[in-house]
Amino acid sequence: MKMWTVLLLVCAMTTLTYGAAVPEVELVGEEGGPSIQEAAPEEEPDEMAGGFVPASTALNSTSAHRSVYPTNLKEDLDEMAGGLFIQEAALEEESDEMPDGPSIHESNRLMSRGFPFCPSGWSRHNGRCFIYISSPMTWAQAERHCQDLGGNLASVHSHVEYVFVQNMISRITQGFQFAWIGGSDAVEEGTWFWSDGTPFTFAHWDAGQPDNQANSDCMLMNFGDAKKFDDQPCDFEKPFVCAMNM
Missing domain, CATH: 1.20.5 (Single alpha-helices involved in coiled-coils or other helix-helix interfaces)
Incomplete structure (x- = not known):
């Protein structure tokens, strides 16, 4: 009897809480033991009472x-x-x-870390960067200036490379101006070397040159009608071409 009372109280609380109808309860006699079977509603209501x-x-x-x-x-x-x-x-x-690239100092830092491009104002050819400097300097001053930029006076190793440098100068000056490059025989007369230490394997001398006139120990390009190499006194002040590896 107490159990039935408790069950009825539970059903009443459920009805009050959820706002739903009390499900049908089927009581089983003592032989099968007391149990409750809730009859499931045939269909859900459209609206849930009380927000349930x-x-x-x-x-x-x-x-x-x-x-x-x-x-x-x-x-x-x-x-x-x-x-x-x-x-x-x-x-x-x-x-x-942006073909010009970054500043010279930033470019030097990046190139040292393997970034393959040239600084602003430089031209790229065959793994190197070239620049024409129009301010006249002696050969030694020009070499020091190129070193300050991270390179040397330009060495030239083929006719194709020479034509490239000529065309670079021509684009800037609208002509084939004289320019110092990195050749010299100041250490030993007649033995020419490049200031960057690369082998001197390409010679493009003008007719009758080098003649060592007036101790001409430094190399000039775009000389004569053929625009080739010439040896000139190193204390002459000329524009020049720098080059550096990428």
């Missing part, structure tokens, strides 16, 4: 949130990755449109 949400609905809603969240996260990550790809492509395109 069935457990199955809540679970379904939670599952939906759990399934949507990873999908949204993946979409956000994909969108971020796409944005980064677009930014990277834009930076690459911008760098292609």
Whole structure:
């Protein structure tokens, strides 16, 4: 009897709490032992009284949130990755449109770390950077200036390279101006070397040169009608060409 009373109280509390009808209760006699069988409602009401949400609905809603969240996260990550790809492509395109490159000091730092481009104002050819300096200097002053820029007076190792340097000068000066380059035989007359230490294997002397006139121990380019090498006194002041490795 006490058990039935407790069960009836539970049903009453459930009705008051959830605002739903009291389910049918089937009582079983003592032979089968007391039990309660709740009859499930045939269909759910359209509106939940008192704001009650069935457990199955809540679970379904939670599952939906759990399934949507990873999908949204993946979409956000994909969108971020796409944005980064677009930014990277834009930076690459911008760098292609900047042939002058960074400053000389920044370029020297980057080139020492393996970045293959030339500083602003320099021209690239065959793994080296070249620049024409229009301020006249003696050969020794020009060599020191090139060293301050990270290179030496230019060495020339082929006819193709010589034509490249000529064309660089021509674009700047609208002509084939005289210019010091890195050849010298000041150490031993008749034995020419490049100031950057590379082998002297290319000779492009003008006719009758070198003649060592007035102790001419330093190399000038664009000499004579043929615009070739000439030896000149090293204390003459001329424009010059610097070169440095990339």
